[in-house]
Amino acid sequence: MPRFSSEHLCSEWLAINARFTADAQRFVIDFACQHAASLSEHFYREMLADPGASQFLSNDEVQNRLGQSMQRWVAGLFAPTTEEGIFRLIAEQRKIGEVHARIGIPVHLVLRGARCLKDRFVHLLHHASELDENTRFAATRLASDTVDLAMEIMGHAYSVSHDRNSRAEEAYRLFAITQNIANEKDQQRAALFDWENQLMFSQAIGTLPGELPRIQASDFGLWFRHKGIHAFEGSDEARAVMDTMEEIDNVLLPLFGTDEQNTALATSRVDLLKDLRDKVKSIRFHLGNLFEQNNELEAGRDVLT
Ligand code: HEM
Known part of the structure; x- marks a missing residue:
């Protein structure tokens, strides 16, 4: 089964979940939903403060659209447990990777974003006083491994899409140049004849x-x-x-x-x-x-x- 086939990724996703008890899984799902808004806010606060990342973001955009998208992403990442739900989740990560590639957000910024989210997630877990240590540890691992897998899928879709875009751009560049050359064809053949005539004439005189x-x-x-x-x-x-x-x-x-x-x-x-x-x-x-x-x-x- 190819490494990045949906089937293979789905089995990896299920394998991550299977390493944790149903209680730990339930806890992470609820925790992520409960803190989705604050995680999203933290993410964009950090990204807007970053000179590299902020070039791709505007305050309005974040308030109107991106903040909501990020909240939905955080809340939805842990919820599905059925194969069908995980297939949908995999497709979503691929689409996000393609969107980022289309607008040219550098991979290192996307990865920084993931690090920032994970960091905040762990911080929030650390301050969840009602938690026993085992659940805290399990929740940290589950959240971290799931985000990593999502980033892997996103990253793969990003690079495939980026390569495809680069090839299309190169082909287009070549095409544009050759288009101009086609117009030059008759002109240059005539220019070559001109030079030859001129030389013959110069020789004759x-x-x-x-x-x-x-x-x-x-x-x-x-x-x-x-x-x-x-x-x-x-x-x-x-x-x-x-x-x-x-x-x-x-x-x-x-x-x-x-x-x-x-x-x-x-x-x-x-x-x-x-x-x-x-x-x-x-x-x-x-x-x-x-x-x-x-x-x-x-x-x-x-x-x-
Ligand atoms: C963990 C990292 C990230 C996640 C999970 C994430 C998630 C998302 C999601 C869910 C969308 C909506 C996709 C759709 O239209 O269906 C999106 C779009 C977008 N993301 Fe990210 N993102 C991440 C990193 C970043 C970073 C670092 C930036 C900027 C520096 C960024 C900028 C954008 C922009 C500008 C769009 C809107 C694209 C458009 O609709 O025109 N993202 N992202």
Whole structure:
């Protein structure tokens, strides 16, 4: 049976109860109901005084809604003894965990809240003068173990929900970036052609090698280095485009001047141009693949949203 299945948790909950006499259980149920309001008040007093926790709470909210929710939680935590009642209680803890995850309350604050409630519960028990020591000890253990189990269930639901939210956010972020990229597709293909034309023209009119337009400084190169690379992060094609651009600028373009100084290299200008064309072709090919992958992502849009 999986650790966090309702069946497993229910058997754990029943096992905790079974360790205590019916009298001790009855006592804790009554005690929790009797002190629910004061426990809730104490909880929110402490939380509102805590700079980290108070960011998530307003006085009005606590007075109008949260105080009541907390009272109900305290009073209801020990009451059910049937399997059906405990299943309901487990579902409630999961829902609270999800609510906390949705509004992003850090786990350590929720745990601090639990510590604060337990501390107050023990304090109240300590001052319940009518109690014999055995019942006081049993009530302390029962209350503490039950709160811990509830927090465990809440914490698990919290982390599952938090992970799910994080994945959804990441998928959305990626989707948003790729959406923009899809709009850029035609523009960037055109920008790459522009740079290539400009280079050919510069070559034709005999521009000095040092003055040839660099691909990394072109509109396409700037876009790819500053935007595209982040969106296509981690892909082999994106790396290949970056490497090819570097090679064009740092290796190929400087070679364009050498044939004029050395007649033995007279044919090299043609070879260089061919080489250049192949490199631009490979960039175009990789770019096509990257946009293709983007299209596939877009096709998954309904799944992501
Ligand atoms: C032992 C720890 C805690 C317990 C047992 C607890 C219990 C609850 C319960 C029963 C609800 C109502 C859920 C529903 O709508 O069904 C709730 C909601 C809420 N809790 Fe907690 N809570 C704990 C810790 C905290 C802490 C530490 C904070 C803030 C720092 C907090 C802030 C809130 C807020 C803001 C909501 C309202 C969410 C909404 O409806 O928009 N809780 N909590």
